[in-house]
Amino acid sequence: xxxxxxxxxxxxxxxxxxxxxxxxxxxxxxxxxxxxxxxxxxxxxxxxxxxxxxxxxxxxxxxxxxxxxxxxxxxxxxxxxxxxxxxxxxxxxxxxxxxxxxxxxxxxxxxxxxxxxxxxxxxxxxxxxxxxxxxxxxxxxxxxxxxxxxxxxxxxxxxxxxxxxxxxxxxxxxxxxxxxxxxxxxxxxxxxxxxxxxxxxxxxxxxxxxxxxxxxxxxxxxxxxxxxxxxxxxxxxxxxxxxxxxxxxxxxxxxxxxxxxxxxxxxxxxxxxxxxxxxxxxxxxxx
Amino acid sequence: xxxxxxxxxxxxxxxxxxxxxxxxxxxxxxxxxxxxxxxxxxxxxxxxxxxxxxxxxxxxxxxxxxxxxxxxxxxxxxxxxxxxxxxxxxxxxxxxxxxxxxxxxxxxxxxxxxxxxxxxxxxxxxxxxxxxxxxxxxxxxxxxxxxxxxxxxxxxxxxxxxxxxxxxxxxxxxxxxxxxxxxxxxxxxxxxxxxxxxxxxxxxxxxxxxxxxxxxxxxxxxxxxxxxxxxxxxxxxxxxxxxxxxxxxxxxxxxxxxxxxxxxxxxxxxxxxxxxxxxxxxxxxxxxxxxxxxxxxxxxxxxxxxxxxxxxxxxxxxxx
Numbered sequence: 013x014x015x016x017x018x019x020x021x022x023x024x025x026x027x028x029x030x031x032x033x034x035x036x037x038x039x040x041x042x043x044x045x046x047x048x049x050x051x052x053x054x055x056x057x058x059x060x061x062x063x064x065x066x067x068x069x070x071x072x073x074x075x076x077x078x079x080x081x082x083x084x085x086x087x088x089x090x091x092x093x094x095x096x097x098x099x100x101x102x103x104x105x106x107x108x109x110x111x112x113x114x115x116x117x118x119x120x121x122x123x124x125x126x127x128x129x130x131x132x133x134x135x136x137x138x139x140x141x142x143x144x145x146x147x148x149x150x151x152x153x154x155x156x157x158x159x160x161x162x163x164x165x166x167x168x169x170x171x172x173x174x175x176x177x178x179x180x181x182x183x184x185x186x187x188x189x190x191x192x193x194x195x196x197x198x199x200x201x202x203x204x205x206x207x208x209x210x211x212x213x214x215x216x217x218x219x220x221x222x223x224x225x226x227x228x229x230x231x232x233x234x235x236x237x238x239x240x241x242x243x244x245x246x247x248x249x250x251x252x253x254x255x256x257x258x259x260x261x262x263x264x265x266x267x268x269x270x271x272x273x274x275x276x277x278x279x280x281x282x283x284x285x286x287x288x289x290x291x292x293x294x295x296x297x298x299x
Numbered sequence: 300x301x302x303x304x305x306x307x308x309x310x311x312x313x314x315x316x317x318x319x320x321x322x323x324x325x326x327x328x329x330x331x332x333x334x335x336x337x338x339x340x341x342x343x344x345x346x347x348x349x350x351x352x353x354x355x356x357x358x359x360x361x362x363x364x365x366x367x368x369x370x371x372x373x374x375x376x377x378x379x380x381x382x383x384x385x386x387x388x389x390x391x392x393x394x395x396x397x398x399x400x401x402x403x404x405x406x407x408x409x410x411x412x413x414x415x416x417x418x419x420x421x422x423x424x425x426x427x428x429x430x431x432x433x434x435x436x437x438x439x440x441x442x443x444x445x446x447x448x449x450x451x452x453x454x455x456x457x458x459x460x461x462x463x464x465x466x467x468x469x470x471x472x473x474x475x476x477x478x479x480x481x482x483x484x485x486x487x488x489x490x491x492x493x494x495x496x497x498x499x500x501x502x503x504x505x506x507x508x509x510x511x512x513x514x515x516x517x518x519x520x521x522x523x524x525x526x527x528x529x530x531x532x533x534x535x536x537x538x539x540x541x542x543x544x545x546x547x548x549x550x551x552x553x554x555x556x557x558x559x560x561x562x563x564x565x566x567x568x569x570x571x572x573x574x575x576x577x578x579x580x581x582x583x584x585x586x587x588x589x590x591x592x593x594x595x596x597x598x599x600x601x602x603x604x605x606x607x608x609x610x611x612x613x614x615x616x617x618x619x
Contacts, residue, residue, distance in 0.1 A: 017418050024412065025428050028435065028489060031446050034457065038449075050460050097339035100332035107325040112336065119343060122600055124350025125592030126572075127579040131367075132350050148346045151339055182331030211439030214554050218580050229441045236445035237558050263455055270442050277437050285430055 039063070039271045043264030044257060062268035065261065072269065074224065075231035082227055083209040086146035090205040091198060093150045094159055099186050101156075102163035120153045130218060144219045145227070149208070155201050162197040163190065203280070210276060228273050236266055357590035370586075377590035386574065393480075394570040394595075397556075401484045406541050408488050409495030410533065414525055416496065417503050429500070432493030444558040447486055448473070473559060476567035483556060498540070499533060506532045538610050545606040571595045 033053065038046055042057035049056070066072055100106050101113060123129075129148065138144040167190055175185045191198075213229035220226060326333070352367065357377060359370040381387060412432070419425040435443075450456050451472040459469040472478045510528050519527070553572035560568045571591060579588025 014418070014420060017415055018421075021415055021419060021428060024415070025432065028432050028493060031450065031489070032434065035446060035449065047455055050455050051457050093339055093342060096335045100329075100335050103329075103332060105329065106332050107322075107329045112340075115340070116343060119347040121603055122351070122596055123347065124352075124354050125589060125596060126575060127585055127589040127592055128350035128353030128356070129346070130580065131353055131356075131361075131585065132346065135366075136345075147342075150342050150346070182335070186335070207437050211437075211441075213439070213441050214557075218576070229439050232439075232441045232445065233558065236441065236448065263449075266445065266449070270445055273442060274438060281434065281437070 035267050035270050039264070039267035041264070043260040046264060047256065047260035062261075062264035063272070065265045066268045066272055069265075069269075071223075071226075071231045071234075072228070072272070075226055075228035078225060079210055079228040082142065082145050083206055085142070086149070086209040087202055087205045089146055089150055090152075090155075091202060094152075094156050094201060094205075095186075095191075095198075097151055098156050098159035099163060099190065102160045102167075116151075116153050116156065126218070133219060139219055140222050140225065142225070145215055146209075148215070152205070152208070155204055159194075159197055159201060162194065166197075167193060207277070232269060232273055235269060354589060354593050356586045357593045359586055361586040361589075373586075377587045378594065380587065381591050381594065386569070389566065390569060390571050390574055393567055394572075397480050397483055397570065400480055401487060401552075402541075402544060404484055404488060405491070405495075406537070406544065408492045410499050410537065412492050413496040413499035413503060414529065416500065417529075418521065429493070429497070433497060434493070435490045436494035438490065440552075440555045441558065443486060443490055444555055447482060447559065451482070473561065474563040476564045479559070479564050479567040482559065483552070486555070487552060495540075499536065502533055502536045503529060538613075542603070542606045542610055545602055 037055045039062055040055040040058055042059050043062060045056045101109060133139055133144050171189055172185055175189050211229060213233055216227050216230045356367055356370060358372060358374055360373050361370045416425055416429055450458050453459050453469045453471045463469055511524060514524050514528055553570055556568060556570055557573050560573060575588045575592045578584045
């Protein structure tokens, strides 16, 4: 039984991991060789030509710069706003607490939809600016609940009481007592929000028409997805060797761009693994 | 302010005066907290409740110049147009089909994975598998769609190359409607199964060891232990997560569908939310698209309530 389970686990693990391995290996392979024989586990004729092409692609740099801005600014706003909502809700003495809870949680289950949201943003005049990217998702209620639960279960009531006896205001308690103790949850939320900002494309798609403001994911979409005819139907025949070469190069570029766009994730992933496990424990307590 | 309240309440009789003053007093105690909540409340009002108010244009003929309030009223005209359109049944079929398919596969998958990982004896291997298995969760939907295109490409894709080597013909997977649902659902599983299994894994850890020990003494096999101990303990978690999943049933991860849609597979790839985007954003039919979106949200909401009631009736944990 154990052996069967182990074998199955390996198999599933392989299935999950292979696409990632493939893309990384393909990005480091010679694109012509890839075109001729696509199955790889390890790079086929290792070269970094595809990456050179990526670095010479100005749209990518612009997209990167924009995504970094949106992610940094957006996450900062998220953390401040979520804390401002989660901390009061975590205090039992908040008068009207359940009213606020319903007010916030209701939005998890019902919304106006994308058209009314679009019209609201248009009325606010923030279309085609950085604000339409970072403001509409300032608070994700699920994350707020996770943070609230953390405050409720991890900050001992006595600490709060003794601080207020010492004459500390509510703001003071938040800043000087609660936040220093909350580094794990802030880290987890920073991760969730950061990934949300880095990966999103649809907001940018409907709200931005200025190419200079496009985040990386939208640039990726243009390169990976909009080129669909050859992706779907295949390349009927290579008209000549040059044509085949260009196709192959373009495919190679795509693999490299995917890896480059996932770089931040790859960098922070091992570091935040620890915080993640803790965050899941807390989140599941809520459930 | 407390003085004002008691003076105001002087004519109302002793009980009312005490009650009102108490409300004011309690509010004053929380005043700093209210200040903190100010920004979040404003945020929700502007970006969540104002759009909800904007839903009324589903019943109007929205004109930009007139705004939400003044645009002329047309009642259910947009809804009738939607229900009678030739697309209506196709949209419903695809939306519900992909959702239900996704739920049937997607609810058990992380549970099974968590159970499998849990049974692994080798601790380091287990933790390595887990860590890598939820990596796909952090990849953007654009990249996932890109990877799908890489693999399914008829000329340069791995899948077709393998098919050819095995003697089969190459298939243009994304050009054929019949493969679309499978592509969407299984790529969702690929992306979310590792992450989902984490939550169940945490829940499994919290099952008291005595239950397993008692079963061991009674001579239970591994499978019996899973069936009689692990699963019943997991049931509340499963139910809550399933209800949450069902509440999203009509939203079907439309961002990925939008990326993989193309004129060839529309028959099976058009869902309600992508149609809202098409009609509302691309074609500027604001009122009509809002009506379609409202229909979607209401169905969602009803399903959520139904699922929650069912859970309650079954005596299980529920959302409220």
